[in-house]
Amino acid sequence: MKGHVFVIGLGLIGGSLALCIKQKHPDSTIIGYDINDEQCKLAKMLGVIDEIADTIEAGAVQADLIVISTPVKETEHILELLNELPLKNNVIVTDAGSTKEEIVKKALCLKEKRITFIGGHPMAGSHKSGVTAAKSILFENAFYLLTPQEHIEKDKIDILKEWLSGTKAKFLILSPEEHDYLTGVISHFPHVIAASLVHQAEQTSQDQNLVTRLAAGGFRDITRIASSSPEMWRDISLHNKKVLLTLLERWQTEMEKVVTMLKEENGEEIYNYFFDAKQFRDELPIREKGAIPAFYDLFVDVPDYPGVISEITGYLAEENISITNIRILETRETIYGVLVISFQTEEDRERAAQCIKHYTDYETSIGP
Ligand SMILES: NC(=O)C1=CN([C@@H]2O[C@H](COP(=O)(O)OP(=O)(O)OC[C@H]3O[C@@H](n4cnc5c(N)ncnc54)[C@H](O)[C@@H]3O)[C@@H](O)[C@H]2O)C=CC1
Ligand SMILES: O=C(O)C(=O)Cc1ccc(O)cc1
Numbered sequence: 001m002k003g004h005v006f007v008i009g010l011g012l013i014g015g016s017l018a019l020c021i022k023q024k025h026p027d028s029t030i031i032g033y034d035i036n037d038e039q040c041k042l043a044k045m046l047g048v049i050d051e052i053a054d055t056i057e058a059g060a061v062q063a064d065l066i067v068i069s070t071p072v073k074e075t076e077h078i079l080e081l082l083n084e085l086p087l088k089n090n091v092i093v094t095d096a097g098s099t100k101e102e103i104v105k106k107a108l109c110l111k112e113k114r115i116t117f118i119g120g121h122p123m124a125g126s127h128k129s130g131v132t133a134a135k136s137i138l139f140e141n142a143f144y145l146l147t148p149q150e151h152i153e154k155d156k157i158d159i160l161k162e163w164l165s166g167t168k169a170k171f172l173i174l175s176p177e178e179h180d181y182l183t184g185v186i187s188h189f190p191h192v193i194a195a196s197l198v199h200q201a202e203q204t205s206q207d208q209n210l211v212t213r214l215a216a217g218g219f220r221d222i223t224r225i226a227s228s229s230p231e232m233w234r235d236i237s238l239h240n241k242k243v244l245l246t247l248l249e250r251w252q253t254e255m256e257k258v259v260t261m262l263k264e265e266n267g268e269e270i271y272n273y274f275f276d277a278k279q280f281r282d283e284l285p286i287r288e289k290g291a292i293p294a295f296y297d298l299f300v301d302v303p304d305y306p307g308v309i310s311e312i313t314g315y316l317a318e319e320n321i322s323i324t325n326i327r328i329l330e331t332r333e334t335i336y337g338v339l340v341i342s343f344q345t346e347e348d349r350e351r352a353a354q355c356i357k358h359y360t361d362y363e364t365s366i367g368p
Contacts, residue, residue: 001025001162003064008056008078010034010043012125013096014069015134017167018048021065023136024166031059034131035070043131060085065163068095073235076106079117083109092160094120098183098232099239100147100176111149116156119147119176121183122169127228136166137345144169145183147176184243188236189251192244194226195233217327286366296343298352301363304337312339315359321352 005021007014010032018030032049033056034040040052053059060066060082068075075097082093093115097103100119107117124142126133144167148157161171174182201219205211237244261269302308309326316323325342343349353364 002027004029004031004062005065005067005163006031006033006053006059006063007049008033008059008066008068009070009074009096010039010049010131011069012129012131012133012138013122014067015043015046015048015131016136016138017067017069017096017122017164018043019134019136020139020166020168021067021163022050022166025163031063033059035074039131046131046134048131048134056081057085060087062088063091064088065160066091066093068093068097070097071229071232071235072097072099072103072239075103079103079106079110082115083113087113087115089114091115092156092163093117094160096120096122097239098187098236100145100179102239104147104149104176108149111151116152117149118152118157118160119179120160120164121145121147121179122167123183123187124169127225129229129232137168139167139169140345142167142169144171145179146171146173147179148173180240181243184240184247188240188244189247191225191228191233192237192248193251194223198223198226296346296349297366298341298343298349298356299365300339300341300356302337302339308337309339312341312356312360312362315355316341316352319351319355321348321355323348323352 002025005018005025005028007018007030010018011034014032014034018032021028022030029051030049031051031053032040032043033053034043040049043049044052056078066082066087068078070078075095079093087093093107093110094117095103097119098121100121104117104119107119110117122139122142122144124139126138144164146157146160157173164171197219201211201215258273260266261273300312302312309328313323313326322344323341324344325340327340328337341352343352349366353366356362356364
C-alpha cells in the first residue's frame with residue numbers, strides 16, 4: 001500500500017509497528033514523532049522511520065494512517081489534540097495501548113468529525129522500552145486485538161488489517177469491555193502480583209542479604225515483567241482500575257482460603273490447590289504466543305564440566321543460530337546440570353534442538 005503513515009510514540013511498540021509496516025509496504029512513507037527528541041533521532045538513524053515530524057500537527061495532517069503508541073494516559077491527550085486538527089477525510093486512526101475502554105470512549109470525539117478510529121492492542125512486547133528494542137518479528141503469531149465500535153465500516157477494518165499485515169499477528173475483534181477484562185486477568189493483574197513479589201523479597205533483603213543471591217534464578221524469571229516501564233504500568237493500572245480492583249478482591253478471598261488451609265494443616269486441600277492449578281496451566285497452549293510473551297527456551301541436560309557452555313554455543317554459532325540468553329538452571333547433585341538457552345523464535349529453537357542432536361548425545365526438551 002502507498003501513503004503516509006504517522007507513528008506517534010517511537011518506543012518499543014511504535015518502533016516495531018513502523019518496521020512491520022515499512023517491510024510489508026515499502027512504498028509507504030513512515031513519519032515519526034516522539035516527545036523525546038533522542039527517540040526521534042535514534043528512530044531515524046536506525047531506519048525505523050523515514051522522516052521526523054517536528055510536531056504532531058505536522059505529521060497528522062498529511063497522514064493516511066495514524067498509529068498512537070504512547071502510554072495510555074498520553075494517548076487520551078493526543079486524541080483530543082487530533083480532534084482539533086484538519087485531518088484527511090479518509091485517515092484511519094489507531095492506537096497500540098494496553099487498555100481500550102477509556103481510549104475508545106475518548107476517541108468518540110473523532111466520530112462526530114467522521115474520522116475513523118479503531119482501537120488496537122498488539123499482545124506481544126517485552127519488559128524493555130525504547131526504539132532500540134524495536135524489532136519487526138515482535139508480533140509474529142501473537143494476537144492483535146481490535147476493538148472497533150459499531151459504526152465503523154468493515155472495509156476500514158480491512159484496510160487497517162492490510163496496513164498491519166506485516167506484523168504476521170492474528171487479528172481478533174473484541175468489545176473494549178471484554179478486552180479490558182481479559183487483559184486484566186492475564187496481563188495487568190499478573191504485573192501487580194509480580195511487583196508485589198519483588199517488594200516482598202526487597203523487604204526480606206533488608207535483614208537477610210542472602211535473598212538477592214538466592215533470587216537470581218527462578219524468582220528472577222517469574223518476576224521479569226516487574227522490570228517493565230513504571231510509567232506505562234501506572235497508566236494501565238489507572239485505566240483498568242475497575243477490573244484490577246475486582247480481581248484484587250477475588251485474590252484476597254483466595255489468599256484467605258490458603259491461610260485457612262495452612263492453619264488447619266489441611267493437606268488434602270493444599271494438594272488440590274496445587275493440583276488444580278497445575279492441571280489448568282499444563283493445558284494452556286504452549287505453541288500459542290499469549291499476552292505475556294513466552295520465552296522460546298530450550299532445556300539441555302548437560303554434564304556439569306567447565307567449557308560445556310562454549311561447546312554448545314560453538315555448535316549453534318556454526319549453524320548461524322542466534323541466542324538471546326543462556327544460563328545453567330541449577331547445579332544438581334547428580335553429574336548433570338540443565339542449560340537453558342533462549343531464542344527469539346520458535347523456529348530458531350527447533351533448529352537449535354536439531355543442531356544439538358546432530359553434534360551431541362545431550363537430551364533436549366522445551367519444558368523443564
Ligand atoms: N511494552 C509492551 O510490551 C507493550 C506495550 N503496549 C502499549 O504500547 C504503548 C507504548 O508502549 P512501549 O512502546 O512499550 O513504551 P515505550 O516507553 O518504549 O515508548 C513510548 C514512547 O512514547 C513517547 N511518548 C510519551 N508521551 C508522548 C507524547 N505525549 N507524545 C509523543 N510521544 C510520547 C515516549 O517518549 C516513548 O518514546 C503503551 O500504551 C503500552 O501500554 C502494548 C503492547 C505491549
Ligand atoms: O513480557 C512482558 O513484559 C509483557 O507483559 C508484554 C506486554 C506488555 C503489555 C501488553 O499490553 C502486552 C504485553
